[in-house]
Amino acid sequence: MNREDKLIEVLEPLASKHGLDLVTVEVAGTRKRPVLRVFLDTPAGGITLDELVDAQEWVDAAIEEADPFIESYDLEVSSPGIDRPLRKRDDFDRFAGETTVVYLKPGAARSKFTGISHGLEGDELVLEMEDGTMERLAFDRIKKAHIIGQIDFGGRNFDDEDASLDQDN
Numbered sequence: 001m002n003r004e005d006k007l008i009e010v011l012e013p014l015a016s017k018h019g020l021d022l023v024t025v026e027v028a029g030t031r032k033r034p035v036l037r038v039f040l041d042t043p044a045g046g047i048t049l050d051e052l053v054d055a056q057e058w059v060d061a062a063i064e065e066a067d068p069f070i071e072s073y074d075l076e077v078s079s080p081g082i083d084r085p086l087r088k089r090d091d092f093d094r095f096a097g098e099t100t101v102v103y104l105k106p107g108a109a110r111s112k113f114t115g116i117s118h119g120l121e122g123d124e125l126v127l128e129m130e131d132g133t134m135e136r137l138a139f140d141r142i143k144k145a146h147i148i149g150q151i152d153f154g155g156r157n158f159d160d161e162d163a164s165l166d167q168d169n
Helices: 003-017 049-066 087-096 156-169
Strands: 021-029 034-041 074-078 099-104 112-121 124-128 133-137 142-147
Touching: 003 034, 003 049, 034 049, 034 112, 049 074, 087 099, 099 124, 112 133
Parallel strands: 034 074
Antiparallel strands: 021 034, 099 112, 099 142, 112 124, 124 133
């Protein structure tokens, strides 16, 4: 079991106990100074800064007890952000309809797919590709996935505003 999986095993029940959803765990940085990133959210989405500050304490205590790091590390507890990672089966159904990037484990003929998620059908993620074709990706072959966040500017078209600004000059 790798570090991320061990940490997920330790942190997931604690997050649930605190009414939060453990989105994922990442280990980045260097071997001498790893950075441990723990992404949390509320089941409804929209975790607050106060919830993250409170979580920092119990996350840190749980990691110290599990002790997957011999060396020192930097801990970052954060929201998943706009490009939310997808890890659990429920994530893929919850965010069906979103543009999703999927990376497959080594051995596949193609390693990266981007399309509109239609969620899981059985043990396969269904993605609608840009050309309208459907790709079916075995869930157990997914290495990593995330949605591509969209920002709604209230229907404003900034390209039109930029064009009118150019005409004034």
